[in-house]
Amino acid sequence: MSRVHVVLPDGVDDPGRPSGGNVYDRRVSDGLSAAGWDVREIVARGGWPRPDADALRGLGSSLAAVPDDGLVLLDGLVASEAAAVLVPESRRLRLVVLIHMPFGRIEVPAEDEAAVLLHARAVVTTSAWTRALLLGRHPLDPANVHVAPPGADCGMPVAGGPDGDRLLCVAALAPHKGQDVLVEALAGLAELAWRCTLVGSLDREPTYAERLRRRLADLGLDDRMELSGPRVGDELRRAYAAADLLVLPSRREAYGMVVAEALAVGLPVVASAVGGVPEALGTTAVGAPGLLVPADDPLALRAALSGWLLDADLRRRLRQAALLRRSELSDWDATTRCLASVLRTVDAEPAPARARVPE
Secondary structure, eight states, rough: EEEEEEEETTTOTTTOOHHHHHHHHHHHHHHHTTTEEEEEEEEEEEEOOOOOOHHHHHHHHHTTTOOTEEEEEEEHHHTTTOOOHHHHTTTTTTEEEEEOOHHHHHHHOOHHHHHHHHHEEEEEEEEHHHHHHHHHSSOGGGEEEEEEEOOOOOOOOOOOOOSSOEEESSSOOOOOOGGHHHHHHHTTTSOOOEEEEEOOOOSSSSHHHHHHHHHHHHHTTTTTEEEEEEHHHHHHHHHHOOOOOOEEEOOOOOOOOOHHHHHTTOOOOOEETTTTTTHHHOOOBBBBBEEEOTTHHHHHHHHHHHHHOOHHHHHHHHHEEEEEEETOOOOOHHHHHHHHHHHHHHHHSSGGEEEEGGO
């Protein structure tokens, strides 16, 4: 039985702060176990990707307990700012880094992220866009950078109301998710009938969430836009089932798992054309199952939403495409198989690891 030590961020299973990265980590860790791997989970305590000294010491102690030549899969949220720990450990451990969102130049110094990735045996990304970004940013061997897209659980197709007026946004309330852009877009459509539910953590960026509440009150939209807080499991599935359209106004996304989640129940999408979102949306023989707009552009988003609300034929076409896309989505078993293939290759490489690590 192959063994892998999986390093997960603190709060990976916290239902109060769900994220696409956490869902991905949990699904593949459980999937590897189900596929026969001996999975040893290591939860990295602390505030990542900005760890304090205690968090780095804790990670170092956990990795020190892994036997020489041990196979270690690290979430990039932890790995990107842990060069001080991971570069030395790479001389005896087989490190594989899973990048959900590149943090170099955004949350951490680019050189720190580069050091970690250059000392890893392999890098796995969740989208082709992320892979291309990393290869353009760091001098990585393309043969060692892989893509394992998230899977999706197909459910019963949503019924969809005749007017398409039930809008849904699923994302933690945070500036990079762009809920403020959605508010400004809908402020210009106040004369139309619609309601919008914003599902997502309210405490990730509490100052931003409070600013959003005040803006809704100022615009008189607080009775039409509900900040529901996070929902997971059956509650989240019911939110999708009760919606007509998913709206994702993000300023940056490495993939956009909620897009795939929506399409998995035949729910059309209006989203920002950023990062890996176009990959997640995809296309079908009858066209795209949604509309893509420029990021940080309330007017463009308003025009797309207006088209959806006012054009019954557009709603029909997008719903047809969403149902077709639903049938084409890959599942989480496929994601796990892809990741397991990378892990098996790294695990089979000759020892010692230090002979392959650049100084």
